[in-house]
Amino acid sequence: MPDGSQIDFDGLIPNNVDLANDLRVRKALETWHPGYIDWWKQMGPEGFQENLVYLRTAVGVGSEGWARFGFVKMPEYRWGVLLAPQVEGRTIPFGAHKGEPAWQEVPGEYRAMLRRLLVIQGDTEPASVEQQRHLGATAPSLYDMRNLFQVNVEEGRHLWAMVYLLQKYFGRDGREEAEELLRRRSGDQDSPRMLGAFNERTPDWLSFFMFTFFTDRDGKMQLAALAQSGFDPLSRTCRFMLTEEAHHMFVGETGVQRVIQRTIDAMTAAGIDDPYDIPRVRALGVIDLPTLQKKANLHYSLTLDLFGNEISTNAANAFNAGIKGRYREDRLTDDHQLLSAQYPVLRLRDGAIIREDVPALSSLNMRLRDDFVDDTAAGIARWNRVLERTKFPFRVTLPHVAFNRRIGEFAAIHADPAGNILTPEQWAARRDEFLPTTEDNLFIASLMKPSLEKGAYAGWIAPPRIGIDNMPGDFEYVRIED
Ligand SMILES: [Fe+2]
């Protein structure tokens, strides 16, 4: 068995899992490949499929120099199967099997659970590509267009990553699931994607940046929890995916940061002191900060729903089984079994929001969500640093976790962003203060005009401070002419 440090680029499918000598799985993947390409052409980025795009492709799995940049047409991108190197002597880090050798094959008793986790994770990857497929046409710059397409091809690769595990370890069931992953469609009435946030539209670039900031960060948390798995191939797969995921959150974080920057620059130039003077700010052709806050409220609350119910036996079972750990389990210093531990969770009790200690095992979803909230807050603080350097008193804030929820206990109530419970009438009267209105969305949509000249940026977003791969400001990240 190779140690996985070498990537084989010779065959149809780049890989470091020795597909050349794994005839059964190679055949399954090669059989799946045409359907994937059909899906990509049909549901991947609309337009620009024949343009050369400056993309990074993974060429190694080490911490240094794992990616190479070059111009490639998206349908010819080298999607492949890449796992982080196997760690010699790795043991199961948590749960009932803690300390036993990590599994190299699927443990029979956990087969159904593992398959379900792989399918749920796998389903999100093509879903986001589908959600973002119309955005190329309104790209605010070639730089941003390239970043969108980079995220898209890598989500495609993440689908490959899950499909490999399904086909390698789950036989016929796995092959059927792999086909289903190409069949479901984001937002489809009859066969939607599995999770709510992945059936929402991503209609404009601010939504895209918010999605990559908030929702890709959910992806990071889930992958980080699965990277701890006692099922070693899953752990290795997720560890490599996390390397790619960092860029997606970079795109979101810096995207919103550049929107904020551009708005305050325009307000300053126009002598506008009041960030809430929305008509005057909008007249400058930039996105007013209160609307940006509403977009953040929406994407944050949709993403919180992805963490599931406050109390979950599935999460407890997956942890006990050694299949899905906690965020950075390997850095935690408790017993990694949690049989008698407690964890504080916000719950709804007699119509009030209270904090309650519950068994740590059954509240693992909330623990992961709390880690997500902390990680998100750090990103928001970096947005606010842009604002702190100005005279404007505005700061972006994270709403309360009870705000605008559809999953979990708070789905039963309405709350304002501060966490005050509202009656349905109060909610109806105030909803437009908290969440984007049709008018807000139409205004944002009105700004979405493509800006495809080399080095040019749409008027509602500031240029990035540095280029991708240190390229100069006027670099042609997507070759548009000829
Ligand atoms: Fe992904």
Ligand SMILES: [Fe+2]
């Ligand atoms: Fe991602």
